[in-house]
Amino acid sequence: MSNSLKRSEIRKLIRQRRCALSSSQQELASQNLLSKLTTHPKIQQAQNIAIYLARDGELNGETFIHWCWKNNKNVYLPVIHPFSKGHLLFLKFQAQTKMKMSSFGINEPKLDIRLIRPANRIDIILTPLVAFDALGNRLGMGGGFYDRTLANCQQANKNTQNTNPYPIGIAHDCQQVEQLPIKHWDIPLAEIITPTQIILNDSVSY
Numbered sequence: 001m002s003n004s005l006k007r008s009e010i011r012k013l014i015r016q017r018r019c020a021l022s023s024s025q026q027e028l029a030s031q032n033l034l035s036k037l038t039t040h041p042k043i044q045q046a047q048n049i050a051i052y053l054a055r056d057g058e059l060n061g062e063t064f065i066h067w068c069w070k071n072n073k074n075v076y077l078p079v080i081h082p083f084s085k086g087h088l089l090f091l092k093f094q095a096q097t098k099m100k101m102s103s104f105g106i107n108e109p110k111l112d113i114r115l116i117r118p119a120n121r122i123d124i125i126l127t128p129l130v131a132f133d134a135l136g137n138r139l140g141m142g143g144g145f146y147d148r149t150l151a152n153c154q155q156a157n158k159n160t161q162n163t164n165p166y167p168i169g170i171a172h173d174c175q176q177v178e179q180l181p182i183k184h185w186d187i188p189l190a191e192i193i194t195p196t197q198i199i200l201n202d203s204v205s206y
């Protein structure tokens with residue numbers, strides 16, 4: 001793929017590529033993801049893990065959510081902040097959690113302040129993404145939601161020992177590009193996990 005493609009062009013191309021995966025390819029991909037995640041030492045040690053519900057051809061982590069519940073780990077899902085534009089809240093997700101459709105057409109837990117956990121008290125955030133590169137750069141859907149979340153956490157953790165959350169991108173292999181055109185506000189991921197690879201970003205310290 002040409003390096004000169006714009007961010008919007010990469011988003012379009014990769015979303016098409018991801019949506020073209022067959023249901024058996026998707027199924028195999030999520031089985032392979034499950035084994036990558038459940039054998040990952042940082043995930044095995046984590047108590048609080050945020051993930052997303054797959055849509056638009058995204059790699060599906062539902063079986064991983066069930067593994068977390070079985071292994072007494074708390075699972076959180078992102079919810080669009082009701083009045084702080086461009087921001088996310090993370091709400092505890094259980095089998096009985098009441099859900100609603102967000103303004104972006106994404107199924108999310110119904111807002112209940114008792115279920116909110118600050119992002120810098122979540123051990124690992126598994127982020128969705130549209131495209132990634134081998135350096136750990138992430139291109140999302142274009143809302144800046146995860147960049148803001150991670151920037152806010154870095155700010156809140158300043159002068160403390162806390163480095164949470166540890167951000168891991170989750171993607172199909174076909175979402176990899178040679179080099180993403182990054183912007184100054186993009187926060188790189190610590191790792192990217194695909195059904196066949198674990199890419200470690202050596203340039204970030206966690």
Ligand SMILES: Nc1ncnc2c1ncn2[C@@H]1O[C@H](COP(=O)(O)OP(=O)(O)OP(=O)(O)O)[C@@H](O)[C@H]1O
Pocket residue numbers: 138139140141142143144145146147148151152183185186
């Ligand atoms: N920390 C931040 N503070 C304020 N604005 C931000 C911040 N991070 C990103 N933005 C803004 O968000 C917009 C979208 O950013 P970007 O294109 O990187 O989205 P993205 O990372 O693909 O989206 P998402 O994380 O929602 O999937 C940009 O206009 C950018 O200025």
Ligand SMILES: [Mg+2]
Pocket residue numbers: 138139140144147185186187
């Ligand atoms: Mg970004």
